Amino acid sequence: MKKPPARLLRVLFASVLLVGALAYGRTRSAPDLITPVEEIFPGSQRIEFQRGIHYVYGGAGALMGWAGAEEANGYGGPMLLVVGVDTLGQVAGVRVVQQRETPVFWRMVRAPEYLRAISGSRFDSIDYEYQSVVAVTGATISGDAIVESVRSSVARVAEVAFDVQLPLPPKPFEFGFLELTILVLFAVGIVGHRLRGPIRRRLRWAGQLVGLLVLGFWENSPITLAKITAFLTGYLPDPRTGLAIYLLLGGFLLTSIFYGRNLYCLYACPFGAAQRVVGAIGGFRLKLPPWVVRLMEGARNVVVFAALFMAFITLQPALASYEPFAALFALHGTTLQWFLLFIVLTGSLLIQTPWCNFFCPMRTFELVVLDTKRWWQGSRKGSPGPVKKASKAWTGARDQKGGSEQ
Amino acid sequence: MRRLRIADWTALFLGLLTFGVIVAVLAQNFLGIE
Numbered sequence: 252m253k254k255p256p257a258r259l260l261r262v263l264f265a266s267v268l269l270v271g272a273l274a275y276g277r278t279r280s281a282p283d284l285i286t287p288v289e290e291i292f293p294g295s296q297r298i299e300f301q302r303g304i305h306y307v308y309g310g311a312g313a314l315m316g317w318a319g320a321e322e323a324n325g326y327g328g329p330m331l332l333v334v335g336v337d338t339l340g341q342v343a344g345v346r347v348v349q350q351r352e353t354p355v356f357w358r359m360v361r362a363p364e365y366l367r368a369i370s371g372s373r374f375d376s377i378d379y380e381y382q383s384v385v386a387v388t389g390a391t392i393s394g395d396a397i398v399e400s401v402r403s404s405v406a407r408v409a410e411v412a413f414d415v416q417l418p419l420p421p422k423p424f425e426f427g428f429l430e431l432t433i434l435v436l437f438a439v440g441i442v443g444h445r446l447r448g449p450i451r452r453r454l455r456w457a458g459q460l461v462g463l464l465v466l467g468f469w470e471n472s473p474i475t476l477a478k479i480t481a482f483l484t485g486y487l488p489d490p491r492t493g494l495a496i497y498l499l500l501g502g503f504l505l506t507s508i509f510y511g512r513n514l515y516c517l518y519a520c521p522f523g524a525a526q527r528v529v530g531a532i533g534g535f536r537l538k539l540p541p542w543v544v545r546l547m548e549g550a551r552n553v554v555v556f557a558a559l560f561m562a563f564i565t566l567q568p569a570l571a572s573y574e575p576f577a578a579l580f581a582l583h584g585t586t587l588q589w590f591l592l593f594i595v596l597t598g599s600l601l602i603q604t605p606w607c608n609f610f611c612p613m614r615t616f617e618l619v620v621l622d623t624k625r626w627w628q629g630s631r632k633g634s635p636g637p638v639k640k641a642s643k644a645w646t647g648a649r650d651q652k653g654g655s656e657q
Numbered sequence: 658m659r660r661l662r663i664a665d666w667t668a669l670f671l672g673l674l675t676f677g678v679i680v681a682v683l684a685q686n687f688l689g690i691e
Binding site: 353537543550557571595601 | 667668671679682687
């Protein structure tokens with residue numbers, strides 16, 4: 252088998268370090284459940300874990316109540332809340348034990364307000380649909396996860412302590428407008444990729460504008476580094492409710508492998524579309540010297556590696572996201588994220604899709620896939636395929652030849 | 658290496674500024690700074 256090219260060796264080296272970081276992250280201790288249970292039941296003397304719930308005893312061994320802690324799927328990873336129920340059947344308190352959401356979105360769902368609102372309710376008559384978590388546009392996954400964790404924790408306590416079966420709402424397979432749009436966009440991409448000239452150009456614009464509206468402003472669900480990191484850390488979202496990300500990543504991977512260029516970036520990505528729209532207004536097309544291009548691409552790969560490394564060590568995939576997508580599509584972001592969005596969109600006036608070319612982590616992943624494929628093919632045929640230099644890859648030269656860019 | 662034009666300097670400046678902000682965003686995420 253042929254020796255892999257230098258860039259692939261660097262990827263391999265980076266992967267080894269990342270696996271190490273992930274292993275370290277995983278060996279760190281499990282979340283502490285005792286402290287939050289003690290907070291919910293002040294004066295508790297003894298806590299025993301039996302049949303899936305915590306039994307809480309006070310002075311003289313008197314039973315004070317029970318606590319359940321069931322996990323749910325959040326946006327950035329598993330979310331765990333502990334719910335205490337006293338012997339009268341009232342919710343004594345709820346605490347967040349673990350959440351891995353993006354800080355901005357976590358603030359949006361106003362969890363403390365929700366947890367206060369359900370405290371004091373009887374376990375079988377809790378109003379879960381409290382508006383602070385369920386009606387937050389753009390943070391529905393986080394809100395739903397809070398509700399689901401509380402609901403299943405309460406259900407567990409009800410079953411074990413009160414012998415009451417509380418029905419959990421069924422989770423049907425959700426295939427809706429978003430999922431359909433993703434499939435259509437990849438189909439448009441596959442057709443467009445086979446065509447040349449103005450038709451391809453129009454198809455690409457059409458795809459991207461639909462992507463901008465649906466994947467961007469409507470659903471705020473572009474591929475992000477956080478979602479990829481979640482997959483890499485072994486945290487897989489529930490496909491019944493999170494099918495979209497499977498379709499997006501599957502499409503990204505398959506089209507990269509089969510077409511040599513991922514069609515997500517070309518035909519579906521809402522942020523790429525936003526930059527192209529701004530670029531069309533600006534009309535400038537600065538060409539950068541190759542060494543500047545190489546420098547920026549190298550810097551991007553280092554940034555992606557650092558973000559992954561930190562996310563793996565802390566096991567917090569949501570924190571890896573440095574993209575300003577949420578600022579644009581959900582109108583939520585920190586001052587820095589707004590500033591980043593501002594620079595990138597201003598830069599789009601002068602340089603063609605600067606985020607895609609120089610800063611987007613997807614480009615790094617795409618290059619890894621393409622390099623691996625080329626090496627694999629080369630070693631099977633006996634000759635290593637020419638590894639495209641990073642500096643030649645960035646402008647998407649193939650597309651320009653085919654007339655796909657504008 | 659050809660001489661850098663003003664356009665190149667602008668692009669380089671924007672690029673470095675963007676990287677600086679990206680690093681700051683990541684630091685903000687992981688250090689939990691507001």
